[in-house]
Amino acid sequence: MKEKTKKEKQGHARLFELAGARKNKLTLACLLSVLSSAARIVPFFTIYGVVVELLAHYTAPAEADQGKILALCAITFGAALVYGVCAYASSAISHTAAYEIIYELRLQLMEKLSRISSGYFTGTTQGAIKKIVSDDSDQIEAFLAHHLCEIAAAIATPVFTLLYLFFMDWRLALVTLLPICISLWMLSSCLRQPDKAALQAELHDAQERMQGTVVEYIHGMSVVKVFNRTLSAFRRYEGDLNHFTDVVERTARANARPMGAYYAFFGAQLLFLLPAALLLIPTADSYLDFLPVILLFFLVGGGLKEPLENMMQMVILSSRILEGVRRMDNILRQPEPDQEGTGNPTAFDVEFSNVEFAYTKGIPVVDHVSFRLPQGTVTGLVGPSGGGKSTLAQLLLRFYEPQAGSIRIGGVDIRDIPPDRLADLVAYVFQDSVLFTDTIENNIRMGNTAATMAEVEQAAKNAGIHEVIQALPKGYQTVVGRDNAYLSGGEKQRLAIARVFLKDAPIVILDEATAYADAENEAKIQAAFAKLARNKTVLMIAHRLKTVERADQLLVMERGRLVGAGTHEKLLDSCATYQKLVEANQRRDRWSIGKGVVRA
Incomplete structure (x- = not known):
């Protein structure tokens, strides 16, 4: 029976495969980030509790439960402490893991480059290799050290918040969720288009060619000076630079409309909440009880934009990072001479x-x-x-x-x-x-x-x-x-x-x-x-x-x-x-x- 060929991992799965034994550290960092995000939103709910208590005794503030208010303040302080400790620990662990991963990954790349056929270097510029080994690995380090935990927190914060909001009033929660769903649908539709992925690949190619030409231009600077030529005379550099600019411009134009619509809907929670609240007020059993709920939704609903926006930025950034991972794999998966030979010549003709x-x-x-x-x-x-x-x-x-x-x-x-x-x-x-x-x-x-x-x-x-x-x-x-x-x-x-x-x-x-x-x-x-x-x-x-x-x-x-x-x-x-x-x-x-x- 033939053994099944092991399928090579791609995308995020490949990125975590490269993390190796550091995956546990990254997981712990993400969990701590989630905990810090949960602690971060606690003050919104304790403020809501204080407002409810004060409104319940707005005619006689002295009768408000001072013990309850102090307890809520203590919870707020404790949450702030948990947030600070967990955020610091998450950052320290993720940075340590990221530095170790990139250190080992760069060693792997350099060792691989020393083993593969020199034919690879014939068709690859120094600038392209430099970009992969240095620039792309720097982006991966930043993603693992910062953005991965930010994504975990950006997902956890809205989830925790929305669960609580649904508990408070499912109708207003749906209204809060509506613009987010529309904007996410627009973003995913944009990212799923094949031409957008092709543009990302073309952007990497253009950047590699430009960097390769920059290295060549620097090496040839003495020739440029001897013949008193201007920068524009170095035609290939000028052409590669113009091509890179053109690809960046085409990428920006291709994403302008969908990304503009995405940002327009993404921050529109209050625009939807205000008319919804006005429609629901007449149906409320108690105006006094419903007013703090509306205030909570205005306070928390609008705050959903920041973590979700961070998450979307990381999603967009990850497409570039994964293209860098793919190019690293192009090096790491290059064939190399057989290492298993046992021949040992005793003569040297x-x-x-x-x-x-x-x-x-x-x-x-x-x-x-x-x-x-x-x-x-x-x-x-x-x-x-x-x-x-x-x-x-x-x-x-x-x-x-x-x-x-x-x-x-x-x-x-x-x-x-x-x-x-x-x-x-x-x-x-x-x-x-x-x-x-x-x-x-x-x-x-x-x-x-x-x-x-x-x-x-x-x-x-x-x-x-x-x-x-x-x-x-x-x-x-x-x-x-x-x-x-x-x-x-x-x-x-x-x-x-x-x-x-x-x-x-x-x-x-x-x-x-x-x-x-x-x-x-x-x-x-x-x-x-x-x-x-x-x-x-x-x-x-x-x-x-x-x-x-x-x-x-x-x-x-x-x-x-x-x-x-x-x-x-x-x-x-x-x-x-x-x-x-x-x-x-x-x-x-x-x-x-x-x-x-x-x-x-």
């Missing part, structure tokens, strides 16, 4: 066998590629830009999954190797190294957090960066980007290489690692590479052919296909693409400027 991969269906970036990197050798990977070189390296790291073929390390398919073990086997030096706003030591320790300080320094010496670090204001404790410490592109690259030295992985990938280095730094980086490559399987992606001419073998990629393999001398004789690359490199080396004339 690398083999690509008939590998295929495409970012966009039908447009192959890697097309039936097969080659082998023998253990302990250096392989240069060259070819025109866009040939698929970096993609091959990223496939080895399982940044992406090949659509066909296999990749093996020591004869073991990388899909059978646990991701943590694969990460230990392969070290990667990117062409654009990323340093974190942390100490130099901690940036290097990313290669091996358990390393001793002596090992960290030795790694820096091997990378040729130790002397530069020593000259910084606080040495290895200098925070990158602070403490008046700024590293050049070549120095950052050598710091990244120090990480790889410290990691001491048997397989090393160097992706255009000297692309942004000046001549002096390039020489130092090349010297570091020579040390790094000893007894390791190295794949070196390069545009400057001189850096890989002496490699044990060269692989030539063009338009996703492997068009040549062999030594430098062999490829000069047999591979037309390699010949063109060599000629292009020679022309580049002869390029010069003299007396206003460019020579090549």
